[in-house]
Amino acid sequence: xxxxxxxxxxxxxxxxxxxxxxxxxxxxxxxxxxxxxxxxxxxxxxxxxxxxxxxxxxxxxxxxxxxxxxxxxxxxxxxxxxxxxxxxxxxxxxxxxxxxxxxxxx
Numbered sequence: 051x052x053x054x055x056x057x058x059x060x061x062x063x064x065x066x067x068x069x070x071x072x073x074x075x076x077x078x079x080x081x082x083x084x085x086x087x088x089x090x091x092x093x094x095x096x097x098x099x100x101x102x103x104x105x106x107x108x109x110x111x112x113x114x115x116x117x118x119x120x121x122x123x124x125x126x127x128x129x130x131x132x133x134x135x136x137x138x139x140x141x142x143x144x145x146x147x148x149x150x151x152x153x154x155x156x
Contacts, residue, residue: 055081056128060141065111072143074128083131085117093117097128105154115140118148 056074061067071086083095085108092108095117105118116134121127130148133141139149147153 056143058141058143060133062133062140064113068110070133070141072131074131081121081126081128083117083119083128085133095119097121099123103148103153105148118154120148120153 055076056072058072060070060072062070068087069089071089073084073086075082075084080096080098083093083097084091085093087108087110092110093106095104095106097104097119102121102123103119105116107114107116109115113135118130118132118134119128120130122129128144130145131143132139132146132148134149137151139146142149
């Protein structure tokens with residue numbers, strides 16, 4: 051059964067102030083990344099040895115945000131997890147590498 055390896059919390063004002071929670075669950079063949087806003091799951095990412103980076107969009111108070119991540123091929127751990135809006139990084143775990151649009155074809 052996967053266990054929670056990383057748990058981060060941020061408070062961000064959008065239209066109203068919200069509690070963001072990031073859970074990274076380690077699995078045997080793949081890891082799972084869950085982002086909660088006010089205890090409601092809003093975004094999920096799956097990381098495997100074939101997909102070490104990714105991004106997904108989610109909406110809070112009618113505004114679109116992005117959750118982006120990059121994992122290390124060598125350690126199997128996250129290098130960078132960021133929450134972004136309009137190209138601006140709002141929250142980060144690890145380094146800011148996932149905020150670089152060039153890493154995601156932009």
